[in-house]
Amino acid sequence: xxxxxxxxxxxxxxxxxxxxxxxxGYRIPHRFISRSAIDTELERLAKAFVSVGRQIENSRDEISxxxxxxxxxxxxxxxxxxxxxxxxxxxxxxxKQRHYSAEYSVSQVLSKYIKVFENLSNVYMRxxxxxxxxxxxxxxxxxxxxRREALSNLETPVVILAHNLTPSETANLDREKVLGFVTxxxxxxxxxxxxxxxxxxxxxxxxxxxxSDVTVGDLIIIDGDQGRVIVQPDDETILRYxxxxxxxxxxxxxxxxxxxLPAETTDKQHIALYANIEFPHEAEACVRRGAEGIGLYRTExxxxxxxxxxxxxxxxxxxxxxxxxxxxxxxxxxxxDLGADKLLGENPEDPEQNPFLGxxxxxxxxxxxxxxxxxxxxxxxxxxxxxIHVMFPLxxxxxxxxxxxxxxxxxxxxxxxxxxxxxxxxKIGMMxxxxxSVIMLEQFAKEVDFISIGTNDLVQYTLAVDRSNKEVAxxxxxxxxxxxxxxxxxxxxxxxxxxxxxLCGQMGGNPIYAMLLIGLGLRSLSITPSxxxxxxxxxxxxxxxxxxxxxxxxxxxxxxREIKQFLREELRKVVPELLL
Ligand code: PEP
Ligand code: MG
Numbered sequence: 001x002x003x004x005x006x007x008x009x010x011x012x013x014x015x016x017x018x019x020x021x022x023x024x025g026y027r028i029p030h031r032f033i034s035r036s037a038i039d040t041e042l043e044r045l046a047k048a049f050v051s052v053g054r055q056i057e058n059s060r061d062e063i064s065x066x067x068x069x070x071x072x073x074x075x076x077x078x079x080x081x082x083x084x085x086x087x088x089x090x091x092x093x094x095x096k097q098r099h100y101s102a103e104y105s106v107s108q109v110l111s112k113y114i115k116v117f118e119n120l121s122n123v124y125m126r127x128x129x130x131x132x133x134x135x136x137x138x139x140x141x142x143x144x145x146x147r148r149e150a151l152s153n154l155e156t157p158v159v160i161l162a163h164n165l166t167p168s169e170t171a172n173l174d175r176e177k178v179l180g181f182v183t184x185x186x187x188x189x190x191x192x193x194x195x196x197x198x199x200x201x202x203x204x205x206x207x208x209x210x211x212s213d214v215t216v217g218d219l220i221i222i223d224g225d226q227g228r229v230i231v232q233p234d235d236e237t238i239l240r241y242x243x244x245x246x247x248x249x250x251x252x253x254x255x256x257x258x259x260x261l262p263a264e265t266t267d268k269q270h271i272a273l274y275a276n277i278e279f280p281h282e283a284e285a286c287v288r289r290g291a292e293g294i295g296l297y298r299t300e301x302x303x304x305x306x307x308x309x310x311x312x313x314x315x316x317x318x319x320x321x322x323x324x325x326x327x328x329x330x331x332x333x334x335x336x337d338l339g340a341d342k343l344l345g346e347n348p349e350d351p352e353q354n355p356f357l358g359x360x361x362x363x364x365x366x367x368x369x370x371x372x373x374x375x376x377x378x379x380x381x382x383x384x385x386x387x388i389h390v391m392f393p394l395x396x397x398x399x400x401x402x403x404x405x406x407x408x409x410x411x412x413x414x415x416x417x418x419x420x421x422x423x424x425x426x427k428i429g430m431m432x433x434x435x436x437s438v439i440m441l442e443q444f445a446k447e448v449d450f451i452s453i454g455t456n457d458l459v460q461y462t463l464a465v466d467r468s469n470k471e472v473a474x475x476x477x478x479x480x481x482x483x484x485x486x487x488x489x490x491x492x493x494x495x496x497x498x499x500x501x502x503l504c505g506q507m508g509g510n511p512i513y514a515m516l517l518i519g520l521g522l523r524s525l526s527i528t529p530s531x532x533x534x535x536x537x538x539x540x541x542x543x544x545x546x547x548x549x550x551x552x553x554x555x556x557x558x559x560x561r562e563i564k565q566f567l568r569e570e571l572r573k574v575v576p577e578l579l580l
Pocket of ligand 2: 393
């Protein structure tokens with residue numbers, strides 16, 4: 001049994017066998033085969049050698065034709081290496097003597113060659129390591145099929161252990177088959193984490209390197225509440241976690257009973273609970289969990305995981321579906337927040353040095369007006385189907401907001417000329433997720449109908465901590481007093497200006513913050529649908545006066561750890577069952 005500590009990003013417990021993806025994105029193969037499978041394994045290996053030989057010949061012929069023989073010669077060298085009898089016989093030896101699988105034997109033997117080349121002093125010879133790596137990849141790929149297949153064609157329920165998963169890979173995970181996942185990298189506020197929560201898959205990120213010590217089929221427990229990963233657990237640990245799974249289930253059943261009841265404090269103050277979604281099919285769960293509407297629809301997920309840019313009709317279709325599924329409840333459509341960890345048209349040749357400070361979100365949309373226009377037209381067209389509001393992300397200057405609004409009104413004129421109906425009074429909002437927008441909120445408030453505080457980014461930009469970097473995860477803290485002050489400033493400035501204020505960052509869905517946020521004056525939250533029952537339970541268990549008392553105590557505190565500890569204790573006093 002081995003226990004690893006990572007960052008808990010999506011709650012719950014998963015127990016299952018591992019599928020392992022290495023840091024190049026390849027599935028790490030099964031290590032052992034049975035004695036009776038040796039002949040089959042040798043046959044698979046021989047076939048893979050023939051097939052890879054053919055692939056390399058094809059590459060050689062194509063490149064020779066396009067660029068000339070001298071370039072084709074690179075592949076002739078690969079062929080020579082592949083056909084070196086020593087390589088194949090070393091691999092065969094491992095299969096026969098150690099009962100390793102073909103893939104595992106290939107990776108063992110060729111990794112050894114790669115290391116030898118990498119350690120040579122001659123630069124030219126050192127680069128040959130890449131040639132061997134190429135052959136290794138081709139052989140393993142041929143033996144396994146490619147990685148996406150590994151993730152999408154899973155036959156039995158498994159847990160995924162990977163170096164990294166992008167938000168779109170996470171979004172494409174098969175919820176029926178993936179019980180949970182663990183990544184070596186990643187931070188608490190990354191979009192991979194957010195998607196995991198939306199999919200309700202227990203997840204731990206940022207464990208650091210461990211993949212070389214696990215193998216496919218190892219039994220794994222993922223503790224998405226404590227950020228723990230247990231490799232090959234003993235019987236006692238398995239029993240303990242099975243019991244925990246049961247407790248989670250029974251709490252969920254008890255909370256389900258609240259779904260028809262209002263989110264109201266004991267002194268009858270209504271707290272509006274909206275839901276955050278990434279995919280249109282989530283709308284159904286929002287209604288089931290009693291959300292009053294959708295407070296944040298992250299539309300950029302329409303772009304992720306597909307090669308073609310969505311058309312206006314594609315946008316229109318999903319927005320119409322969401323509005324229809326929400327049965328008349330309001331839907332806040334946030335315009336594209338691409339860039340940073342959700343890349344579009346990523347240029348691997350010239351990556352940005354600081355993508356979170358770079359061409360992201362509204363900046364990227366304003367640089368790609370046709371792309372932005374396509375989305376805004378679809379939002380406006382869908383606005384006659386129900387109550388749709390439009391919201392701009394990551395606004396950091398007034399000019400940006402004005403430019404976006406100008407484009408919106410241009411499109412309104414176009415639609416009017418075309419005789420296409422739309423809601424002229426559509427509510428326009430912005431996210432407050434950069435300190436500059438909090439500081440300038442009096443001005444912004446004159447130009448928008450509502451704001452939504454995006455704490456995931458506000459934390460990162462206030463504390464200068466990359467939200468998806470495990471190395472600084474300890475500094476990424478929702479309960480930091482500087483962040484809390486900015487949240488309070490946003491709430492009071494918006495309230496004074498008479499515009500609606502919601503908070504839609506992940507912290508809103510964590511029950512420990514509910515009382516504090518209400519005490520700071522917030523009356524509207526937009527959270528992951530699965531968090532609604534717990535947060536509602538907190539709202540129904542406290543009075544505004546109690547929450548205000550908590551807020552005034554917190555105002556006196558100076559560090560995040562103390563604040564978090566205090567909030568946890570206060571929650572324990574009110575609804576202890578939420579702190580399982
Ligand atoms: C936020 O930043 O808090 C937010 C809700 O937006 P996202 O997580 O998509 O950046
Ligand atoms: Mg954000």
